[in-house]
Amino acid sequence: MIMDFETLLSTLPGFAEGLGWTLFLTVSVLFFGMIIALMIVPCRLSQNWLANGFGLTFVFVFRGAPLLVLLFLVYYGVPELPIVRDTFLWHAFQYPVFCAILSLSFNSAGYLTEVIVGAVRAVPRGEVEAAHVAGLSRWAVIKGVIAPNAIRLGLRNYGNEMVFVVKATSVASLVTIQELMARASGVYYRTYDPITPLLVAGAIFLVLIMALSRFMAFLEVRLSPELSRKAETARSGAGKPAASINAVDGPSLPQTPQTGR
Amino acid sequence: MNWTLFSIGAEGWGDELLWGFALTMTLAVAAYVIGTVIGLLAALALLSKSRVLRSVSAAYGTVFRSVPELLILFLTYYGAALMIRSAFAMIGIDLRVSLDAFTAGVVALALVHGAYTAEVFRGAIISVPTGLREAARSLGMTPFVTFHRITFPVALRYAFPGLSNLWMVMIKNTPLVSAIGLADLIGQANTAGQNTKHYFAFFTAALIAYLLVSAVSLWGQLRLERNLTRHLPKQGSWSP
Numbered sequence: 317m318i319m320d321f322e323t324l325l326s327t328l329p330g331f332a333e334g335l336g337w338t339l340f341l342t343v344s345v346l347f348f349g350m351i352i353a354l355m356i357v358p359c360r361l362s363q364n365w366l367a368n369g370f371g372l373t374f375v376f377v378f379r380g381a382p383l384l385v386l387l388f389l390v391y392y393g394v395p396e397l398p399i400v401r402d403t404f405l406w407h408a409f410q411y412p413v414f415c416a417i418l419s420l421s422f423n424s425a426g427y428l429t430e431v432i433v434g435a436v437r438a439v440p441r442g443e444v445e446a447a448h449v450a451g452l453s454r455w456a457v458i459k460g461v462i463a464p465n466a467i468r469l470g471l472r473n474y475g476n477e478m479v480f481v482v483k484a485t486s487v488a489s490l491v492t493i494q495e496l497m498a499r500a501s502g503v504y505y506r507t508y509d510p511i512t513p514l515l516v517a518g519a520i521f522l523v524l525i526m527a528l529s530r531f532m533a534f535l536e537v538r539l540s541p542e543l544s545r546k547a548e549t550a551r552s553g554a555g556k557p558a559a560s561i562n563a564v565d566g567p568s569l570p571q572t573p574q575t576g577r
Numbered sequence: 578m579n580w581t582l583f584s585i586g587a588e589g590w591g592d593e594l595l596w597g598f599a600l601t602m603t604l605a606v607a608a609y610v611i612g613t614v615i616g617l618l619a620a621l622a623l624l625s626k627s628r629v630l631r632s633v634s635a636a637y638g639t640v641f642r643s644v645p646e647l648l649i650l651f652l653t654y655y656g657a658a659l660m661i662r663s664a665f666a667m668i669g670i671d672l673r674v675s676l677d678a679f680t681a682g683v684v685a686l687a688l689v690h691g692a693y694t695a696e697v698f699r700g701a702i703i704s705v706p707t708g709l710r711e712a713a714r715s716l717g718m719t720p721f722v723t724f725h726r727i728t729f730p731v732a733l734r735y736a737f738p739g740l741s742n743l744w745m746v747m748i749k750n751t752p753l754v755s756a757i758g759l760a761d762l763i764g765q766a767n768t769a770g771q772n773t774k775h776y777f778a779f780f781t782a783a784l785i786a787y788l789l790v791s792a793v794s795l796w797g798q799l800r801l802e803r804n805l806t807r808h809l810p811k812q813g814s815w816s817p
Contacts, residue, residue, distance in 0.1 A: 318663075376788070376791070376792075377788065380745075380749075380787060380788045380791035380792070381749075381784050381787055381788060382748070382749040382750070382751070382752045382763075382787055383749070383752075384752040384753060384755070384763060385752055385763060385780060385783050385784050385787060386784070388763065388766075388767065388776075388780050389776075389777070389780040389781065389784060392767075392770060392776035392777075392780065393770075393776040393777035393778075393779075393780045393781065394777065396774075396775070396776060396777045397777060479643070483643075483644075483645040483646070484645075485645075486645035486646075486647045486648060487645075487647060487753075489647070490647075490756055497645065497647055497648055497651075500648070500651075501651065504655065510651070510652070510655030510656040510659060511652070511655075511656040511659060511660065514648055514651055514652045514655070514656060515652070517648060518640075518644045518648050518649075518652070521643060521644050521645060521648065522639075522640060522643045522644055525643040526639070526643060
């Protein structure tokens with residue numbers, strides 16, 4: 317039933333390899349998700365109804381669809397399509413890792429778009445107007461005024477999103493990727509001990525995510541030192557509606573309830 | 578596109594998919610209700626005077642919000658029965674329990690949901706103006722009556738956006754139960770795909786079903802929110 321200590325030790329290298337996969341997936345998804353989101357954000361912020369409608373639809377679809385459905389659709393469904401079956405794309409969709417990163421990235425991009433849009437909208441209007449009046453070019457305003465403000469304001473929600481990406485990578489185990497969850501199940505099938513391997517994997521996830529949120533909290537304080545006094549009280553989980561630390565220095569980031577997914 | 582794939586009856590998969598959908602929704606509602614109760618209790622523990630209760634609840638929240646839902650689901654399904662059995666074995670009782678997949682799914686999703694709900698309720702309860710509570714106490718209401726008649730109804734309005742958001746999260750977490758063999762919407766779509774080799778059609782149908790549920794939930798949320806705030810001046814986003 318419950319495995320002995322030596323068996324547990326012998327499984328640890330496997331878990332380390334699994335952790336490597338989890339980290340690889342997380343980093344790739346954060347990277348590609350950000351690239352996709354940065355392409356959708358201008359649509360969402362545009363005045364053009366067509367572009368805005370496209371952005372809204374993108375967000376609705378990829379935020380409303382369960383990750384597992386997206387993953388299965390990409391992994392099992394998409395290779396059926398003639399355009400994929402008869403072209404070089406077929407080879408790419410043969411790899412579960414490709415499918416996992418693709419679906420996780422689009423899923424994450426849906427959330428990320430709203431995080432960035434929320435942060436950009438929270439940048440004080442006056443500052444942007446002042447920059448325009450001072451004769452800064454469009455690009456200079458984005459680079460020098462909007463981006464630095466938005467990064468500070470959006471950091472907390474981005475941190476939450478990072479945590480969700482780490483957790484979401486576990487779903488990749490269902491398409492045969494040997495990340496942490498899959499390693500834990502593998503050990504269970506070999507030893508018939510369901511509890512220990514899952515607890516080990518759970519502990520690794522716990523440490524990983526606690527370290528990540530500590531780091532993001534630290535980064536937030538570093539980037540906005542004036543908020544550090546309030547940061548302590550406002551540090552809490554997702555979905556909290558009221559009282560954001562950003563309320564301190566004027567610009568308030570509407571903590572859209574959607575950010576906790 | 579071959580529509581007979583979705584027909585009801587022996588040759589189509591329409592009825593199977595509908596049953597799967599019904600299972601998904603039952604599971605989501607059950608886990609949501611139980612999880613919300615757990616979350617409320619956890620929030621009260623977080624706000625209680627007892628240090629032990631506070632730290633137990635905080636640890637519960639941290640663990641269940643950090644560990645992937647899939648892992649908690651597997652641990653509940655494969656491990657919970659064994660854990661209960663070993664616990665009873667320690668006090669000398671040989672109790673053989675087994676947890677079916679549906680119960681395990683509800684328990685796991687409810688536990689995760691509870692951890693997030695606790696944060697929502699905690700935030701909502703501390704947002705209730707202290708004056709209300711003090712007034713209630715000075716009118717001679719007992720702490721329980723104060724909570725039940727004053728704090729909780731007001732807090733519920735603050736908690737509403739968070740709670741409705743977590744309903745969406747719940748719907749999006751339910752497909753995970755197909756990993757422990759439940760024939761929910763995704764499980765059925767998968768079976769249908771294996772049998773007909775039309776994965777794309779079935780998973781697209783499932784995707785649309787989920788998007789429809791999302792859209793209906795969003796619409797309901799807006800309606801309810803308007804209803805809850807009808808005593809407030811109309812303008813922009815609301816805060817009770």
